Amino acid sequence: MITEKHVKSFMREIPPDKIRRNSDNPRLFFRSEEMDILLASIRRYGIQVPLAVYQDAGEYVLIDGERRWRCALKLNLQKIPALVQKKPTPLQNLLLMFNIHALREQWDYLTIANKLPSVIELFRKENGTEATESDLSEITGLTRGQIRRCRLLMDLPDQFAAMLQKELELPKHEQQLSEDFFIEMERALKTVQSRVPSAVQNLNSARHALIRKFRSGVIGNITDFRKLSKIATSVSNLGVKEANAREAIAKILDPRKETGITEVFTGQFELRYDERKISLSIESVAEYLELASEDDSPVVIGRDVKQQLLKLKTLIERILGR
């Protein structure tokens, strides 16, 4: 694990040309609109918060403040304030940036995902053990949930990672495929693969089909992917025949069919899930009543519960007959 050491640092005015970007900075995207706001602010008020750098081979390497540094270059500032720190180890360098950036502002998950393997590798080298999810959470400052989401993006094949990267370079309002889209899609495909493996012949074709359907509106919402997972888990949860689940999933993954996830789910699975839910509720009520009437003493039920039970009794009698 990293030990905290007292690091002597000092302030200095540095020409921006003497600074170079940190190749380990996971930040990939500098969107025009966000940069424009910062540029206007720096033009008006200057750089109020110093950058953080370390010295290396006669130059300075950025630890924190790449956006400010880029603005300084664009504005042709002659000198900018920087806090010069001791040169960190490679893992310290990466983790410094994770802790500075990921905690302070919302990094794109892809940005983190691209650098997480380096963190894992450097951790293994420094500590001789594999980093657990808990270790990663502790040293990077990310929650375990965030790490799991990043892992889904880490595992994306190159062509889809490139597709996502291209999207993320666009201004937010022009982005069609978000990180959340890929995370939800990958999660659903993983479930399908583990529960109904025969439903996915070619994972990349399945991805392409789902992306096309999402772009064209056949899949209306990224949360629809949760329904795809439910279709896959219906085999074990509802006792649906695997062949039926496979057939339903095949329709969704078929690029030639304009079949959406909600359409299939509503038509074939939603009712069964609802029935399962109500059945669990009924079981729970029955269990409570059985427990309440287990011994010989008179059953004590509160007035409100009694009224609800009577109402339920009337409804049941109306539906099932006396």
Next chain:
Amino acid sequence: MPFDMLNTGLKKIAECALAFCKKHYGGNSMGVAVAIANEISWRPTFFLKPDRFHILAIEVEEKLFPESLKGAAHDIEHYEDAPISVYQACSLNAYQSDAKQTRVNLLRKHGFGIITVDDDGGVTIQHKCIPLAQHISADQLDSELGSLTPALKVKFKQAHDTYVTNEGQGLQQAGQIVEAVINCIAKQAMKRGVISTGEARGKLADMIDALYSKTQFRDHRAALGAARDFVKEYRNTASHAPKNARQAALKIRKCKAGFLDAIAVATKLRIVMQQLGYKAQIYTT
């Protein structure tokens, strides 16, 4: 690495725009992501010198009329060492997505040109531009021409068309309009016996001096003085060829000032004519 600070989309635009500019203007004194000068608070994506006296700078950015250009316009316009023309290069999609061309018009209004790059790497100059120091926006021109007669407005607009392609000739044309207005005043003053025939047919400066000395023009000496200064200051500006970029920048600034001065002088003389009851019959060559 050139353009390594740009994302993949912008990098492609920058590379295509650079190749286009090198093909059309050559790659002399090219600079990528470096400053043109310390006193300009902006670093273009790249710049080059199409000729000895002129810098062409390109800002590659998807957002039209970005903050970087907005803030740098003043410095570029007042840069003394060379005239600078600035284009923004963006994707064709960004250009076409600009609703009602609002931001495109802002760029043009401030004197910037626009280059687009399509998905296949095809480069098109959508709007040409001249050095920022030379630029007079359509809004500013209309505002300056405000109180002139329709005929004078047309003449100055024609002169502006010339000015946009050749600042010296444009100024010369504007000067000829001022000259015509003075001639018109002198001719009518002669008819009314205010000045002699000889005075009305003399050199322009002498003609102004003659009018200036007459009591009938006592209340209009400010306008005549301005006309005299204009003739003295700008008559030869157009004909002096610059020997270096600094002189070219100076000439451009002088021509712009002269052009606007010509309109101001013509406006003042027009008021003189109105107040004296003279007709505005302007004949230019």
